[in-house]
Amino acid sequence: MAFEELVKRGEYVWEVPQDAALRMRVPGRIFLSEVLMKYLERGAIQQVANVATLPGIQKWSLAMPDVHTGYGFPIGGVAAFDVSEGILSPGGVGFDINCGTRLLVTTLFKEEIEPRINELTTALFEAIPSGLGSKGQLRLSEKELDGVFWGGAKWAVNQGYGNPADLKHCESNGCLDGADPTKVSPLAKKRGKPQLGSLGSGNHFLEIQCVDRVIDKKAADLFGLKEQQVCIMLHSGSRGAGHQICTDYLKMFQAASRKYSIELPDKQLACVPADSQEARDYFSAMAAAANYAWTNRQVMSYWVRDVLEQQFNTTATLVYDVAHNIAKLEKHTIDGRRKEVYVHRKGATRAFEKDASYGIEQPVLIPGSMGTASYVLHGTKKAMSTTFGSTCHGAGRVLSRKAARRSLTWRGVTEGLQRKHIAIKTDDLSSVPEEAPEAYKPIDEVINVVSKLGISEAVARLTPMGVIKG
Amino acid sequence: MQKYEFLEHTADVTFKAYGRDLNELFENAAEALEDTMVILDEVASGEILTIEMSSDSYENLLYDWLSELLITFEVERFAVKKCFVSIVGFSLTADCLGERLDLNRRRPNAEVKAVTYHNLAVTKNDIYHTEVTLDV
Numbered sequence: 001m002a003f004e005e006l007v008k009r010g011e012y013v014w015e016v017p018q019d020a021a022l023r024m025r026v027p028g029r030i031f032l033s034e035v036l037m038k039y040l041e042r043g044a045i046q047q048v049a050n051v052a053t054l055p056g057i058q059k060w061s062l063a064m065p066d067v068h069t070g071y072g073f074p075i076g077g078v079a080a081f082d083v084s085e086g087i088l089s090p091g092g093v094g095f096d097i098n099c100g101t102r103l104l105v106t107t108l109f110k111e112e113i114e115p116r117i118n119e120l121t122t123a124l125f126e127a128i129p130s131g132l133g134s135k136g137q138l139r140l141s142e143k144e145l146d147g148v149f150w151g152g153a154k155w156a157v158n159q160g161y162g163n164p165a166d167l168k169h170c171e172s173n174g175c176l177d178g179a180d181p182t183k184v185s186p187l188a189k190k191r192g193k194p195q196l197g198s199l200g201s202g203n204h205f206l207e208i209q210c211v212d213r214v215i216d217k218k219a220a221d222l223f224g225l226k227e228q229q230v231c232i233m234l235h236s237g238s239r240g241a242g243h244q245i246c247t248d249y250l251k252m253f254q255a256a257s258r259k260y261s262i263e264l265p266d267k268q269l270a271c272v273p274a275d276s277q278e279a280r281d282y283f284s285a286m287a288a289a290a291n292y293a294w295t296n297r298q299v300m301s302y303w304v305r306d307v308l309e310q311q312f313n314t315t316a317t318l319v320y321d322v323a324h325n326i327a328k329l330e331k332h333t334i335d336g337r338r339k340e341v342y343v344h345r346k347g348a349t350r351a352f353e354k355d356a357s358y359g360i361e362q363p364v365l366i367p368g369s370m371g372t373a374s375y376v377l378h379g380t381k382k383a384m385s386t387t388f389g390s391t392c393h394g395a396g397r398v399l400s401r402k403a404a405r406r407s408l409t410w411r412g413v414t415e416g417l418q419r420k421h422i423a424i425k426t427d428d429l430s431s432v433p434e435e436a437p438e439a440y441k442p443i444d445e446v447i448n449v450v451s452k453l454g455i456s457e458a459v460a461r462l463t464p465m466g467v468i469k470g
Numbered sequence: 471m472q473k474y475e476f477l478e479h480t481a482d483v484t485f486k487a488y489g490r491d492l493n494e495l496f497e498n499a500a501e502a503l504e505d506t507m508v509i510l511d512e513v514a515s516g517e518i519l520t521i522e523m524s525s526d527s528y529e530n531l532l533y534d535w536l537s538e539l540l541i542t543f544e545v546e547r548f549a550v551k552k553c554f555v556s557i558v559g560f561s562l563t564a565d566c567l568g569e570r571l572d573l574n575r576r577r578p579n580a581e582v583k584a585v586t587y588h589n590l591a592v593t594k595n596d597i598y599h600t601e602v603t604l605d606v
Contacts, residue, residue, distance in 0.1 A: 041480065068480045071588030071603045075481055095584040095605045132581045133544065133573060190545055201581040202606060240544060243583040243605075247537055250587060254530060267529070267587035400478045401606065428577065 001049045002042065006030070012453050016048050016061070023263065024052040030063040031387075033449045039398050039441050043069035044076075050265040051079050056086025056274065058334050058341055062387055064348050065449040066396030066441060070094075072268030075347035075397075078390045080332060081274060083340040087262065088279040089271035090253060090286070092344030093327050095246040097286055098293035099204075099237030100171075100323040101349075101365040103376065104301060104316035105223075106308060108230040110210040113465065116311070117208065117423045121466035123311055124206060124232075125425035127303040129198040130470040132428065136197030138299065145193050149181040152291030153321075156298035162305075162318075166298065169357050170321040171350060172328075174294040180284035184241070185248050188285075192241025192292055197299035199236050199470040201428070203435055206300075207233045207367075208423075208466035209374060219378055219459040222358045223319050231462055232304050232316060233374055234297055235367055236470070237325065242289035249282045274342055283327070290326055297321055319376070320363035324349045324393035332388050343388045351379035351391040351456045364456050368443030369395045370424075370435040370469060371417050374462045375447050382454035391456040392447075395440035408433035417467065426469040435469060471597065474502035483582070483604040488597055492528065495598040496535055496555040496562065503536050506604060508549045508571070508579050515551040515567035524561040528592040531560055532600060536585040539566075543578075547571045580606050 001022070007015045009029070014037075016028030028048035032040060044067050051073055052061035058080045067076035072091035081087050113120055129136055140148070147155045153167055153174025167173045181189075199206060209231045214220045225231070238245075253270035256278050262271060272278040298321075305315050327344045334341070355362030361378035368374050372395070383389050399407070410432040417424050426432060433439070450456050474487040485502040489495030504510060521538055525531035535555075542548045550568040571578070588603040 043480075070481055071586040071605070091587075095586075132578045133547075187541060191541070244541070247584045251530070251533065251537075254587070255526070267590055270587065397480050400480050401483070402476065403478060431580075 001045045003045070006045070012449050016045060018052070019049065022049055022053065024049055026052050026057050026060055028052050028061040028063070030067060031065050031449060031453055033445060035445050036065050036441060036449060040067070041069045044074045047072070047074040048077065050269060051077060053265055054079070054081065054087055054089065054269065054271060055262060056082040058082060064390070064392040065446045066392040066394055068396050068398070070346065072266055073344065073346040076392065077346045078343065078348045078387055080341040080343045080388045083329065083342060084275055086274045086342060087271035088274050088282055088327060088342055089269055089344060090246045090249045090282060091268045091270060092346055093246065093286060094325040094346050095243045096237035096325055097242035097246060097289035098323045099325040100293060100297065100321060101367055102234045102297045102301065102321040103319040103365050104232045104304060105225060105319050106230045106232065106316045107314045108312060110228045110230060110465070113230055117466050120208060120311055121423040121425050121468065123307045124304065125468045127307050128206060128300050128468070130427065130468055132201045134198040134200060135194045136299070138196050140193055140196060145189055146181040148196065148292055148295045149179055149184060149288035150291065151175060152294040153298040156295045161299050161302040166318045169318045170294060171323055174298065174321065176287040176290045178284055179287035179291050181288055183281045183285040184245060184288050188241050188244035188248060191244045192239060195239040196292070196296055198239065199300065200239055201470045204236045204470035205370065206468040207464045209233055209462040209464050211460050212373065212463040213461040215458040215460055219360060222360060223363055223376060223459065224317055225319070225376065225460050233365070233367060234300055236297055236300065238289040238293035239296065241292045245285045245289045249285065253278065286327060290323065294321065320357065320365060322349055322365055330389070332384065345390055347393045348390045349393045350389055351383040352389045353379055353381045353384050355379070364391055366392060366447065367394050369437045369440035370467055371420060371422055371464060372437050372443050376459045376462065377456040378459055379456055380454055383456060387455050391450050395443040395446055397439060398441055399439040401434040404433045404436060404439040408436050408438060422464050423466040424469065432469060473498040479603060483606050484601065486599060486601050488599050490597055492557045492598055493555045495592065495600060496532065496557065497553055499532060499536060499600060499602060500539055500550060500553050503539055503582070503604065504550050506580055507543055507582055510551065513549045513551045514569040517569060519548055519566045519568065521564045521566060522562065526560055528560070529590050531562055532592060533585055533587060533590060535562060536602065540582055540585060547573060582606050
């Protein structure tokens with residue numbers, strides 16, 4: 001599948017034509033502007049086409065504007081599968097199940113923390129374990145870990161890590177129904193147990209941000225965001241627990257795909273019929289990992305609030321918490337009919353037209369690369385009809401980690417942050433170039449495309465003041 | 471013969487490994503994984519860990535083997551400097567020489583989340599080769 005074969009279907013809509021020779025069941029759709037088209041990789045187009053071959057796929061295999069080559073599904077990929085004739089694919093969720101973003105808003109304003117930004121960044125860095133192989137401060141029993149898998153953020157709140165009001169402001173109230181810890185392997189439990197309440201490494205981060213610009217005042221007021229107000233954004237997932245659950249089921253599904261005679265263009269797309277016992281088991285384990293991730297972000301929020309209390313005698317309110325690596329059982333209108341489908345979002349964020357948390361459209365959180373802006377948006381009706389209620393999840397990589405390390409120095413990148421008065425703390429300076437703005441697409445352009453497409457609308461733009469890179 | 475080489479991959483780490491026989495292919499793939507996780511020059515080889523496993527194809531055996539090394543590193547902090555693999559049928563026995571790292575003293579190189587099945591194949595022309603993508 002090559003660039004020349006893409007057909008322009010609208011201002012920002014590129015179609016990957018349904019190719020019978022590739023056994024595609026539906027066409028693909030990639031949402032890009034001319035600017036973002038420059039970054040599109042052949043491998044990503046191929047992966048969009050590969051996903052289109054999976055049984056029961058509805059309408060299109062989609063890629064959001066931050067798309068880049070992944071493994072199996074592209075990153076930025078969205079696909080919905082019929083609940084009875086479709087499939088469930090662990091590779092369509094990814095290893096970091098319920099990797100997601102959370103935003104807390106403080107009562108502080110930029111000028112109040114500016115003089116103490118280094119102090120605050122350091123205090124948060126010390127309070128929240130981050131980096132390679134980071135371990136949490138909680139010492140969980142087996143039974144408590146099962147409680148995490150069952151209850152998600154609710155478990156954390158019941159243990160005193162937060163307020164009941166927090167749950168209302170999480171996607172799915174911070175707990176996916178159907179989780180079953182007995183479907184989680186002992187090894188996944190072993191990997192996950194010491195890590196609860198830790199950020200992890202790579203592109204996971206905590207940022208102190210301030211609202212640089214309010215774009216939609218009505219929504220911003222409801223979300224509690226004012227210009228110059230200080231926020232804390234967290235990006236983390238289900239740590240070793242999720243990684244191992246995906247590893248376990250991917251392996252199991254290699255044989256299961258053959259059993260169900262599902263032909264795969266890539267082994268990483270291994271999947272089983274959505275109504276099979278194997279799929280039910282995977283969903284129960286995946287939901288357990290998703291709940292672990294919500295607990296993880298909830299526990300870290302507790303430490304954030306603790307630091308704010310100590311340093312500024314204030315607290316923070318949860319704006320929203322949303323996943324971008326997940327499969328959800330949802331109802332969508334497809335060709336005029338309401339249908340139950342498993343929506344796989346692999347590096348894509350739910351962007352629903354309606355959400356109970358504020359009684360308006362669902363808040364959407366999109367982080368930029370290190371040192372660049374992040375956005376709060378909201379879901380739209382258009383997203384419901386064109387992307388199964390989904391939007392982008394970030395800026396999207398353009399440089400490999402290796403290429404970033406080759407072309408940028410950690411000193412250059414950290415000095416660049418300092419020039420912008422952004423404090424940085426990390427326990428691995430050598431990895432800093434991997435998350436530099438140059439390694440990613442321009443976030444403002446990605447947001448411009450999702451806004452113009454109408455699959456989400458910007459509410460506020462946030463800029464970083466302090467970064468903790470995991 | 472080159473043991474392994476890293477390729478460009480936008481989000482993750484992809485390597486090709488080579489071997490004159492399957493044993494050597496699995497040894498070199500293991501070294502590429504360890505090379506991603508730690509600074510190999512700094513790892514001692516005073517401890518031994520024996521790993522045994524069986525599977526139903528060479529691809530699945532390779533996936534299991536690399537996943538096992540990844541987990542051994544994450545859970546036990548055991549980094550492998552050198553390993554001796556013996557494959558009979560789809561069964562593997564390996565003696566792994568390495569060191570249990572003290573993370574307070576030394577930090578790993580990169581956190582590998584998982585081994586993927588993406589384009590995973592064990593092939594042979596003159597020599598054996600494989601391509602593996604790691605999620606980092």
